[in-house]
Amino acid sequence: MEKPTLPKGTRDFGPAVMAKRQFIFETIKGVFQKFGFQPLETPAMESLSTLTGKYGEEGDQLLFKILNSGDFLKDVDAATLESKNSKQLSFAVSEKGLRYDLTVPFARFVVMNRHEISFPFKRYQIQPVWRGDRPAKARYREFYQCDADVVGTDSLICEAEIILMITDVFKGLNITDYTIKINHRGILSGIAESIQAKQNETALFVAIDKLDKIGVDKVKEELRPKGFSEENLTALFDILNVKGSTTNKIAFLQSRFDTSENGQKGLRDLQEVFTLLKSYNASDKHVEFDVSLARGLSYYTGCIFEVKINHVGIGSVSGGGRYDNLTKAFGDKENLSGVGFSFGVDRIYDAMEELSLFSKGTQASSKVLVCHFDDDSRYYGLGVLSALREEGIASEIYPDQVKLKKQLDFANKKAIPYAIVIGPEEAASGQLAFKDMEKGEQQKLTLAQIISTLK
Amino acid sequence: MEKPTLPKGTRDFGPAVMAKRQFIFETIKGVFQKFGFQPLETPAMESLSTLTGKYGEEGDQLLFKILNSGDFLKDVDAATLESKNSKQLSFAVSEKGLRYDLTVPFARFVVMNRHEISFPFKRYQIQPVWRGDRPAKARYREFYQCDADVVGTDSLICEAEIILMITDVFKGLNITDYTIKINHRGILSGIAESIQAKQNETALFVAIDKLDKIGVDKVKEELRPKGFSEENLTALFDILNVKGSTTNKIAFLQSRFDTSENGQKGLRDLQEVFTLLKSYNASDKHVEFDVSLARGLSYYTGCIFEVKINHVGIGSVSGGGRYDNLTKAFGDKENLSGVGFSFGVDRIYDAMEELSLFSKGTQASSKVLVCHFDDDSRYYGLGVLSALREEGIASEIYPDQVKLKKQLDFANKKAIPYAIVIGPEEAASGQLAFKDMEKGEQQKLTLAQIISTLK
Numbered sequence: 079m080e081k082p083t084l085p086k087g088t089r090d091f092g093p094a095v096m097a098k099r100q101f102i103f104e105t106i107k108g109v110f111q112k113f114g115f116q117p118l119e120t121p122a123m124e125s126l127s128t129l130t131g132k133y134g135e136e137g138d139q140l141l142f143k144i145l146n147s148g149d150f151l152k153d154v155d156a157a158t159l160e161s162k163n164s165k166q167l168s169f170a171v172s173e174k175g176l177r178y179d180l181t182v183p184f185a186r187f188v189v190m191n192r193h194e195i196s197f198p199f200k201r202y203q204i205q206p207v208w209r210g211d212r213p214a215k216a217r218y219r220e221f222y223q224c225d226a227d228v229v230g231t232d233s234l235i236c237e238a239e240i241i242l243m244i245t246d247v248f249k250g251l252n253i254t255d256y257t258i259k260i261n262h263r264g265i266l267s268g269i270a271e272s273i274q275a276k277q278n279e280t281a282l283f284v285a286i287d288k289l290d291k292i293g294v295d296k297v298k299e300e301l302r303p304k305g306f307s308e309e310n311l312t313a314l315f316d317i318l319n320v321k322g323s324t325t326n327k328i329a330f331l332q333s334r335f336d337t338s339e340n341g342q343k344g345l346r347d348l349q350e351v352f353t354l355l356k357s358y359n360a361s362d363k364h365v366e367f368d369v370s371l372a373r374g375l376s377y378y379t380g381c382i383f384e385v386k387i388n389h390v391g392i393g394s395v396s397g398g399g400r401y402d403n404l405t406k407a408f409g410d411k412e413n414l415s416g417v418g419f420s421f422g423v424d425r426i427y428d429a430m431e432e433l434s435l436f437s438k439g440t441q442a443s444s445k446v447l448v449c450h451f452d453d454d455s456r457y458y459g460l461g462v463l464s465a466l467r468e469e470g471i472a473s474e475i476y477p478d479q480v481k482l483k484k485q486l487d488f489a490n491k492k493a494i495p496y497a498i499v500i501g502p503e504e505a506a507s508g509q510l511a512f513k514d515m516e517k518g519e520q521q522k523l524t525l526a527q528i529i530s531t532l533k
Numbered sequence: 534m535e536k537p538t539l540p541k542g543t544r545d546f547g548p549a550v551m552a553k554r555q556f557i558f559e560t561i562k563g564v565f566q567k568f569g570f571q572p573l574e575t576p577a578m579e580s581l582s583t584l585t586g587k588y589g590e591e592g593d594q595l596l597f598k599i600l601n602s603g604d605f606l607k608d609v610d611a612a613t614l615e616s617k618n619s620k621q622l623s624f625a626v627s628e629k630g631l632r633y634d635l636t637v638p639f640a641r642f643v644v645m646n647r648h649e650i651s652f653p654f655k656r657y658q659i660q661p662v663w664r665g666d667r668p669a670k671a672r673y674r675e676f677y678q679c680d681a682d683v684v685g686t687d688s689l690i691c692e693a694e695i696i697l698m699i700t701d702v703f704k705g706l707n708i709t710d711y712t713i714k715i716n717h718r719g720i721l722s723g724i725a726e727s728i729q730a731k732q733n734e735t736a737l738f739v740a741i742d743k744l745d746k747i748g749v750d751k752v753k754e755e756l757r758p759k760g761f762s763e764e765n766l767t768a769l770f771d772i773l774n775v776k777g778s779t780t781n782k783i784a785f786l787q788s789r790f791d792t793s794e795n796g797q798k799g800l801r802d803l804q805e806v807f808t809l810l811k812s813y814n815a816s817d818k819h820v821e822f823d824v825s826l827a828r829g830l831s832y833y834t835g836c837i838f839e840v841k842i843n844h845v846g847i848g849s850v851s852g853g854g855r856y857d858n859l860t861k862a863f864g865d866k867e868n869l870s871g872v873g874f875s876f877g878v879d880r881i882y883d884a885m886e887e888l889s890l891f892s893k894g895t896q897a898s899s900k901v902l903v904c905h906f907d908d909d910s911r912y913y914g915l916g917v918l919s920a921l922r923e924e925g926i927a928s929e930i931y932p933d934q935v936k937l938k939k940q941l942d943f944a945n946k947k948a949i950p951y952a953i954v955i956g957p958e959e960a961a962s963g964q965l966a967f968k969d970m971e972k973g974e975q976q977k978l979t980l981a982q983i984i985s986t987l988k
Contacts (some may be wrong), residue, residue: 082863088576113922118548121540122663145601159617173540174540176599191535194547198933208579219578273846457809461812467568477651
């Protein structure tokens with residue numbers, strides 16, 4: 079029999095990795111809850127009618143489809159079968175798919191439960207998603223998303239709180255060197271308008287979005303054949319090259335946007351977000367107004383965010399923005415304005431490993447291993463174990479009668495930091511051998527003394 | 534456009550339900566970790582070669598299969614297509630399925646990582662599983678399992694600790710009236726041997742397992758055509774009707790098992806488990822030795838457990854046992870003895886609702902809503918919010934400028950227990966209106982006083 083394998087692009091998370099991942103998840107969850115966000119979970123499977131058409135043609139191709147149960151071919155006509163058209167057949171034999179992100183299921187939930195929800199609705203959702211992407215380094219077919227969204231208000235307080243939450247999460251994770259880039263859809267429109275390229279907005283934003291990656295020359299190269307004159311491009315980079323403080327940048331753009339209502343609105347919103355941060359007594363030192371930030375532009379309608387951890391070879395670890403049409407795709411007439419963002423846990427994990435930010439304590443192992451010389455000591459050890467656990471101290475006993483060395487090796491391999499060694503003498507006197515596995519030091523203590531040392 | 538729907542047998546978990554579910558999950562996780570179990574997560578998708586043949590023919594039919602990505606029909610031959618045989622085609626167009634339980638993925642993990650694992654390996658796993666069952670009351674197509682297993686030791690300490698963990702979890706959940714039934718595969722074999730039905734063991738165990746549900750007469754009816762004489766049946770029920778304390782039952786069975794080595798082993802193991810519980814200073818008052826307990830017999834080789842919450846109309850909420858062949862299905866030669874059990878969270882949830890065991894505090898909402906009379910008070914409120922959150926108090930502000938009544942209604946609907954109301958006067962004096970939403974009482978307090986009240 080062949081050794082079993084994992085489907086490509088998927089991973090097991092063993093204890094050591096899980097402990098670190100749990101630390102990240104718990105930190106994020108704690109911040110979401112502190113900011114009044116409430117948990118939501120949706121099923122892994124959604125109707126294909128819910129998923130299809132929401133992620134563009136490329137997204138549709140990356141959906142994992144689930145074969146209908148039972149005799150799924152029963153009602154498929156011969157022509158469909160004979161055509162050998164995979165796409166056509168897939169809709170005949172599959173009506174469910176795996177969730178591709180958390181936003182569409184959230185929108186579906188809001189539409190289905192609109193009358194029970196108290197708006198503004200602040201929900202967070204931490205669940206895996208699946209995409210049939212070609213697996214590559216740091217690209218998986220199953221990965222977690224951690225989303226927080228507020229819908230039903232257009233208050234910029236929500237934008238400010240996104241910045242506060244990112245700051246708070248990174249503080250909890252000990253990540254200190256990072257940048258929260260912020261921009262606004264209105265400002266991007268303002269740029270397009272001010273360089274007389276309003277009709278050509280989409281091409282412009284797609285190119286600008288790549289500026290970081292491909293540089294000025296390539297962006298120009300991309301824009302020239304799309305109808306941008308040298309004059310346009312000079313005007314464009316005159317704006318994109320704006321430097322200085324946020325106040326400076328806003329003042330500069332104000333002078334360019336005098337005829338762009340969109341641009342003015344964008345600048346006002348941005349200014350208000352910075353004003354709000356001050357009212358929160360919050361620092362904006364990690365926040366950078368980046369005129370060239372243009373992510374997911376077809377989707378976002380207001381502020382846009384993107385977060386990078388500096389000096390690590392990893393892309394953005396968080397992003398989001400405001401949208402005005404969450405539920406429109408489900409035929410909802412009343413548009414709900416919302417704003418949300420998402421943490422990429424896999425990337426945060428990689429960055430933290432690269433920066434050695436996980437403390438040694440980040441491991442989901444017992445704190446104490448109870449070791450024993452013989453059968454009677456082992457029975458005695460069970461009472462010790464109960465007393466430790468009664469105090470909430472995670473602990474275990476080596477279950478079998480084996481040599482002490484093997485028991486202590488086991489503690490070392492599992493990174494259990496303390497051992498209590500019990501022999502006939504210890505059992506008789508109640509003075510137990512308490513061993514610090516890292517230092518290799520050992521002392522005789524009563525159980526009560528051990529417990530107070532450990533707590 | 535039609536309103537979106539959920540695939541049948543699946544559920545959304547909104548904030549109120551999530552808070553209660555999280556309470557159950559956190560309680561279980563806390564106990565698992567206190568007992569030295571380490572977390573594992575495996576992918577939702579497994580190769581069909583990993584899943585198929587592990588759950589019997591019925592189980593195979595309930596697997597959700599995932600269509601291969603891309604042009605999945607490309608290499609399918611015409612004959613397979615024309616046969617219109619769903620089963621045959623499914624293997625040609627699908628090589629992955631959704632996990633059906635957590636045991637098979639765990640076994641796969643152990644086989645793939647055998648050389649990195651320190652045995653005995655104590656792992657817990659809390660993840661959803663998927664089964665294409667016909668949806669019914671309390672039967673879902675997606676549901677969570679919470680498993681804990683130890684592999685690599687046959688020490689009965691593990692069995693004793695399963696009882697301790699169940700007791701500890703139920704204590705944490707405030708479930709007081711429940712029964713942990715325990716039996717042993719050896720005892721079942723002993724019964725078969727002592728009534729001269731060794732050749733007919735499987736039929737016997739299947740029938741015994743139904744005793745609770747269908748009663749004595751129906752069990753007899755089922756066994757007669759399978760070659761059980763009246764003499765056999767009399768001898769059987771003579772044993773199954775054994776009453777009294779565990780000691781009594783063991784003594785009685787010992788007299789019947791004098792020629793059954795399996796039976797004797799079963800009794801010895803059981804006795805040792807009770808002895809171990811005493812060494813843990815643990816009560817066995819919830820533990821009942823049930824001679825007729827015979828769950829999943831083809832799988833288990835030692836002790837068997839099943840837990841029922843008494844006086845609720847819900848089946849068993851936890852179960853498990855010892856097995857000796859976890860990794861055999863993957864061609865592993867060296868058999869690993871293991872013992873494990875699983876909590877059924879959906880059933881525990883239902884039972885707790887039925888018994889009204891969730892405390893009012895079990896809700897993932899903010900503790901405080903900051904309310905405001907005008908724009909300046911709202912800005913002032915942001916500083917208040919920061920101070921509350923700094924102290925770890927989950928809180929939020931009503932983000933929009935609306936009437937106070939609407940803000941307080943919002944707090945009530947979301948079950949936020951306290952509101953801080955800020956107007957120009959409060960902002961000027963620093964004496965804020967602090968309102969207990971349930972009692973409807975309000976007092977003027979400084980921010981510092983409010984924080985110390987809330988903590």
